[in-house]
Ligand SMILES: O=C(O)CCC(=O)C(=O)O
């Protein structure tokens with residue numbers, strides 16, 4: 001629902017800028033629709049905010065003024081509640097930031113929680129290939145696969161990407177821009193250009209059990225994203241799915257969203273640089289040759305906010321990682337959706 005309001009608000013912005021000169025929908029009509037949507041979700045304060053400007057511009061519009069008065073009365077009656085909600089949100093944000101910062105300094109799991117985590121050799125479809133697997137978190141599962149990329153492969157990835165590195169960007173409403181939220185350099189490498197990458201992608205398929213073929217269209221995965229963080233480099237808390245940041249994710253067309261992330265660690269870091277998940281108090285220190293793997297989407301396709309994560313600032317050293325994002329396309333039999341809307345993963 002919140003996404004649809006965001007959608008309408010963007011449309012309103014565009015309409016006000018005169019982007020649709022032939023539209024029969026006026027900004028006031030659209031503002032009334034948005035105001036009604038906010039009101040429906042018990043946020044009449046927002047409805048008042050939206051309509052205020054219109055009422056000044058159209059003093060004679062009776063329906064508009066009726067709506068405005070109604071929302072004002074309602075906002076006055078539940079404003080306390082709204083304030084509490086806003087307050088709760090701010091507090092949750094503060095708690096998340098505190099956990100993020102503390103996790104960057106060290107583990108926040110209790111000895112009891114840590115004692116439940118374990119390691120095992122994970123069997124794959126190849127009867128001779130067992131993967132050293134560590135559970136970094138139980139529910140939701142975060143896996144750490146050890147020794148799954150060799151030093152030679154790491155050298156290869158770093159060498160070819162070094163020439164292509166450029167300032168990392170993040171996706172915003174304004175497009176892809178460099179931002180304070182992400183200080184690093186990025187390169188993209190295609191499976192189609194290097195046999196070594198094709199082989200690595202097949203390994204991901206074996207290890208994760210997901211479809212991983214890379215194609216230019218209707219692909220199961222994205223290209224390899226190589227990241228290099230210098231001292232002070234970091235990536236603030238975020239979730240990986242594209243639909244979180246972009247309202248019209250053309251990138252999701254055909255291949256779906258980023259159902260899972262596998263992130264290879266291509267270097268050691270002396271201090272700092274851990275990958276942390278503040279909502280589930282999980283911390284993964286950088287370990288060359290290992291890879292972290294987790295699902296970003298729930299079984300019903302919703303973004304799993306528990307998987308919010310960050311790359312902690314590098315204090316000493318240089319950190320290299322590589323992401324390979326696995327898309328929803330082709331995974332319907334590999335990771336079937338649940339029978340109920342709220343079905344949770346039972347076993348992985
Ligand atoms: O560098 C890290 O540890 C996290 C990187 C990350 O989350 C990303 O690139 O999406």
Ligand SMILES: [Fe+2]
Nearest residue numbers: 238239240309
């Ligand atoms: Fe990420």
